[in-house]
Amino acid sequence: xxxxxxxxxxxxxxxxxxxxxxxxxxxxIAPGDPLTSVLPPxxxxxxxxxxxxxxxxxxxxPVQYGLWLLKTLQGDLGTSIATGRAVAVELWSAMGxxxxxxxxxxxIGFVLGCLFGFVAGYFRDSWIDKLASFVSIIxxxxxxxxxxxxxxxxxxxxxxxxxxxxxxPGGSADWVWDWAHIRHxxxxxxxxxxxxxxxxxxxxxxxxxxxxxQEFIVGQRAxxxxxxxxxxxxxxxAAPTALAVMGLQLGYLLGGSILIETVFSWPGxxxxxxxxxxxRDLPLLQGTILVLAMFFVALNLIVDVVQTLLDPRVQRx
Amino acid sequence: xxxxLVEIENLTVRFSGARDVYAVNGVNLTLNPGxxxxxxxxxxxxxxxxxxxxxxxxxxNRTTIGGAIRVQGTDVLALSGKALADHRGGVVSMIFQDPMxxxxxxxxxxxxxxxxxxxxxxxxxxxxKARALEMLTRVRIPSPERRLKAYPHEMSGGMxxxxxxxxxxxxxxxxxxxxxxxxxxDATVQIQILLLLRELQREFGMGMIFVTHDVGVAVxxxxxxxxxxxxxxxxxxxxxxxxxxxQHPYTRxxxxxNLHGAVKGARLDAIPGAPPALHAAPNACSFAERCAHAxxxxxxxxxxxxxxxxRREVRCILPEMAKA
Numbered sequence: 214x215x216x217x218x219x220x221x222x223x224x225x226x227x228x229x230x231x232x233x234x235x236x237x238x239x240x241x242i243a244p245g246d247p248l249t250s251v252l253p254p255x256x257x258x259x260x261x262x263x264x265x266x267x268x269x270x271x272x273x274x275p276v277q278y279g280l281w282l283l284k285t286l287q288g289d290l291g292t293s294i295a296t297g298r299a300v301a302v303e304l305w306s307a308m309g310x311x312x313x314x315x316x317x318x319x320x321i322g323f324v325l326g327c328l329f330g331f332v333a334g335y336f337r338d339s340w341i342d343k344l345a346s347f348v349s350i351i352x353x354x355x356x357x358x359x360x361x362x363x364x365x366x367x368x369x370x371x372x373x374x375x376x377x378x379x380x381x382p383g384g385s386a387d388w389v390w391d392w393a394h395i396r397h398x399x400x401x402x403x404x405x406x407x408x409x410x411x412x413x414x415x416x417x418x419x420x421x422x423x424x425x426x427q428e429f430i431v432g433q434r435a436x437x438x439x440x441x442x443x444x445x446x447x448x449x450x451a452a453p454t455a456l457a458v459m460g461l462q463l464g465y466l467l468g469g470s471i472l473i474e475t476v477f478s479w480p481g482x483x484x485x486x487x488x489x490x491x492x493r494d495l496p497l498l499q500g501t502i503l504v505l506a507m508f509f510v511a512l513n514l515i516v517d518v519v520q521t522l523l524d525p526r527v528q529r530x
Numbered sequence: 531x532x533x534x535l536v537e538i539e540n541l542t543v544r545f546s547g548a549r550d551v552y553a554v555n556g557v558n559l560t561l562n563p564g565x566x567x568x569x570x571x572x573x574x575x576x577x578x579x580x581x582x583x584x585x586x587x588x589x590x591n592r593t594t595i596g597g598a599i600r601v602q603g604t605d606v607l608a609l610s611g612k613a614l615a616d617h618r619g620g621v622v623s624m625i626f627q628d629p630m631x632x633x634x635x636x637x638x639x640x641x642x643x644x645x646x647x648x649x650x651x652x653x654x655x656x657x658x659k660a661r662a663l664e665m666l667t668r669v670r671i672p673s674p675e676r677r678l679k680a681y682p683h684e685m686s687g688g689m690x691x692x693x694x695x696x697x698x699x700x701x702x703x704x705x706x707x708x709x710x711x712x713x714x715x716d717a718t719v720q721i722q723i724l725l726l727l728r729e730l731q732r733e734f735g736m737g738m739i740f741v742t743h744d745v746g747v748a749v750x751x752x753x754x755x756x757x758x759x760x761x762x763x764x765x766x767x768x769x770x771x772x773x774x775x776x777q778h779p780y781t782r783x784x785x786x787x788n789l790h791g792a793v794k795g796a797r798l799d800a801i802p803g804a805p806p807a808l809h810a811a812p813n814a815c816s817f818a819e820r821c822a823h824a825x826x827x828x829x830x831x832x833x834x835x836x837x838x839x840x841r842r843e844v845r846c847i848l849p850e851m852a853k854a
Contacts, residue, residue, distance in 0.1 A: 431587050432632035436646045436697070437619030439612065449636050 218518050225514050232506045233285070237278050240499055268294075268495075285503065291496035295488075300500035303485060308504075310380060311474070311481030315466035317402040322409030323459045326352075329410070330417025330455075335447075337422050345414065352411025358472040361404040365476070368400060375400050378478035401477040405470060409462035416458045420451045464512045468505055533603070535705060535737040536561040536584070541597035542811075543579050543588070543761075552808045553579045555761040556597075560841070563704070566731060566738040568748035568769075570784065571758035574805060577741040580758070581707045584739070585618050601705060619698075620650045624707040628714045629694040633682040639666070639693045640678030643700050650701045665696035669726060688719035695727065699734060706731065706738045712747060724750050745785060749773060754841070757781045760805055760816035767842035777836075777844040779821045815846070823848055 265271045269280065284291065290300035326349070333345035369377035376397050424430065424447050433443045474484035482505060489498035536559065543554035554576045561567050569577045582588050583595060586606060599606040601622060609617050626632035634642060643665055644658030653661070659678070666674035669692040682690055691711060698706060708727065712720040728751050731738045742748055748755055749769060756766040757780065765778040776782045783801035803820035806812075815821070818828040827847060836849045 428626065428628070428631040429634045432626060433634065435585050435587050435618055435624045435626075436642075437615045437617070437623075437649055437701075438645070439615050439649075442645070442649060446634050446637070450634070 214521070217521060221514060221517055221521075225510055229507060229510055232510060233282060233503060234278070236499055236503045236506060237281060239502070240495055241274060281499070285500075290500035290503075293489075293494055293497040295492045295494045295497065300497050303497060304482070304500060304504055307480060307482045307485040307501075310479060311483065312467060314398065314401055314405060314474075314479060314481055315463060317398060318405035318466055319409050319459060319463040321402060321406035322462065323413055323455075325406070326410040326413025327417050327455060330414040331421055331451075333414070334418040334421025334425070337418075337425075342418075346418065349411045349414035349418075352407045352414065354411075355407065357404055357407060357470070358476050360407060361401070361473055361476040364400050364404055380480050397479075401473055401479045404477070405466060405473050409459065409466065412462060413455065413458055417451060417455050420454055421447060424450045461516070464516075467512075468508060534560040535563045535565070535602060536739070537598070537600045538580075538584075539598040541580065541583065541599060542595070543576070543583055544594045544596075544811075545588075546592050546594065549809050552811050553761055554583070555808075555812055557758075557761075557763050559756060559763065559766070561705075561737050561739060563737055564732075564735050565754065566728075566740060566752045567754045567756060568740045568742055568752035569756050569758050570742060570745065570748050572743055572805065574808075575758045576761040577743075577758050578709050579761075581624070581709050581739060581741050584705070584707060585622055585624055586614060587618070587624075616650070619646055619703070620701050621703055622705040622707060623698040623701070623703040624709065625691070625694050625698050625711045627710040629690040630682060630687070630714075632694060633690065633697075635682055638679050638681055639685075639697075643693075643697050646697060646700050661700055662696070665700050666693065668699075668730070669693070669696045671696070687715050688723065691715060691719075691723055692726070695723075695730065699730060699736075702734060704736060706734075706736045708738060708740045710741055710743070713742075713744075720747070721750075727751065757784065760812065761808055762812070762816065762845065763843075764817065764846065765844045767838070771839075771842055777838065777849045778817075778846045779823055779848070780817050783820075 262271075269277055272280075281291075288301065290304065292298065293300055293303055296303065329345040329349055333342040333349075336342050365377045368375045377400070378397075380394070380397050430443060430446065433446050438446075468482070471483040471487050473479070474481045475487045478484065482501060485497070486501045486505070488494070489501055538557055538559040541554055541557040541559075542552070545551040545553060557576075557580055559567075559580075569580065571577045579588065584599060584601070584606065586609065588595075595607055597607075601617070604617070604621075606617065633639070637645075640659060640662045643662035644655060647653050647658040647661045648655065651657075662678055663674055666677055671677050671689055671692050677685070677689070677693070682693070685693065691714075694711075706727075711727070712723050715723060724747060727738070727740075730736075738751075740748070740751055752769050754767065755769050755772045756763045757772070757778065758764070759780050765772065765776065765781045772781060773785065776785055780801070783799070786799040787801060801820055806816050806819065813832065814830060815824070815828040815833045818824040821828065825847065833845045833847055834850055836844045836846065836853070838844060838849060
């Protein structure tokens with residue numbers, strides 16, 4: 214078992230290396246020079262050359278990559294060209310914001326998804342089931358940035374209940390758990406929660422329908438349990454799978470969503486990535502993509518290992 | 531004369547679906563307190579359905595039940611809601627064929643027994659647990675304290691069935707229904723479970739209805755036998771009468787179709803043909819197509835109920851002709 218896990222970890226090393234090369238190359242393949250956007254258009258050729266040398270853009274690509282990798286491994290992701298702050302610092306605060314958003318969105322999505330899925334599975338083929346299934350299909354298929362804009366139009370523009378953008382009155386830097394800040398979290402979280410809600414609802418519906426068709430449910434009724442007592446058995450049987458689906462969804466949302474975070478100007482990793490692209494902020498872009506890509510590599514590793522721990526049959530294949 | 535524990539009058543059960551199934555067609559049955567009755571019959575003859583009707587655990591939306599069922603004078607078919615739940619597990623309880631399927635896989639045995647006691651007797655969790663321990667001891671599960679915390683998949687088949695019996699008897703029911711409780715077990719374990727059931731049935735003074743397709747099991751455990759075929763009871767009587775003097779051709783065929791005294795290489799006696807599909811209510815003798823004694827009358831009308839003695843009845847024209 215330990216050997217398998219060690220092997221699995223070892224396998225991720227070439228993947229990680231490949232990801233880092235792709236990250237590095239992607240930015241250099243794209244047309245345009247990162248410095249043109251920060252320098253004034255009338256900057257002298259000498260200043261441009263000076264800046265190039267300063268950022269190391271004048272060296273051959275493999276050397277640039279080697280130096281970049283070396284620094285990255287030491288935890289130094291460079292300095293953002295646009296803001297002049299360390300990329301690691303920018304990323305750290307962005308990841309905090311994305312984490313907050315993702316956890317809240319998953320929580321909302323999980324609760325609503327379980328509710329819809331449970332009701333749909335329990336009253337299978339009734340109109341309640343059809344309604345709940347309809348809602349969950351809408352949830353997985355509606356474009357989320359569009360939903361975000363619609364919510365902004367309703368709750369910010371028309372009703373003026375909630376702020377449309379940003380992460381609080383004091384800007385993105387200092388988050389405090391008070392109403393003034395939490396207000397900003399509500400719309401993006403609700404928009405984002407629609408994704409896990411739809412998926413969780415569909416999973417739970419299938420689970421509940423399956424459990425209810427099993428003989429031990431008849432057994433519970435034969436014991437004289439009332440509906441509420443039988444429900445307790447259904448819930449405990451459905452819980453492990455529902456929680457696993459929730460975990461996967463959380464992992465997925467933790468990667469951040471460029472679209473939703475951009476619509477709400479939520480200062481998370483997705484928003485940061487969008488900004489880096491538009492500002493041609495090369496170090497920031499490289500750093501963000503690399504960290505997000507590594508995050509998914511790690512997530513896959515964790516899922517693989519956990520699955521092996523739960524199901525010994527995975528090892529053999 | 532004692533008042534019967536169970537009275538079933540002209541019970542019919544029909545499942546609706548793509549094709550209707552007439553599973554039970556006019557069953558009459560009485561069971562006295564403390565008595566054990568076996569319902570003997572092959573797969574699909576309606577034995578289990580009859581049993582499940584007594585607990586009302588058939589899928590309600592596609593089942594039509596006719597006739598009357600009384601347990602201790604209570605009209606079972608009229609029960610609903612909490613009264614029905616009180617009936618299930620409190621007055622009547624059931625042992626299923628495969629305890630692996632009938633027990634919840636994610637709750638421990640102790641929790642599942644305690645839950646029943648708490649539900650029916652309003653007991654506390656501690657009292658429920660104490661009763662669970664007592665019941666596991668009474669069904670002679672080794673190291674019962676440890677087994678309280680075991681999940682169904684951690685036990686052997688025989689032990690699971692003992693746990694199932696402990697669960698069924700936890701609230702001291704008046705009537706125990708056993709749906710082929712030994713079919714899924716090894717032959718050696720079968721005997722142990724049968725002996726245990728017989729002993730507990732006497733100890734608790736319960737009535738028991740035991741469904742089986744195994745004549746040997748029925749002989750071992752019951753006072754009386756009802757032979758079921760195509761949703762009808764074709765013959766009822768004491769175990770002694772049925773074994774010594776079977777009247778219905780189907781009963782005779784069933785008793786002949788066992789391996790005792792079979793000679794190697796010789797053909798075994800078997801009933802020719804297969805049971806009828808039950809897509810319509812019967813209007814003739816269901817066994818006529820397979821019966822060596824069948825006459826025109828058998829195919830034209832339902833066979834008569836012939837009473838041959840106290841609580842001994844046969845649905846066939848043969849004993850009627852013999853009597854006349």
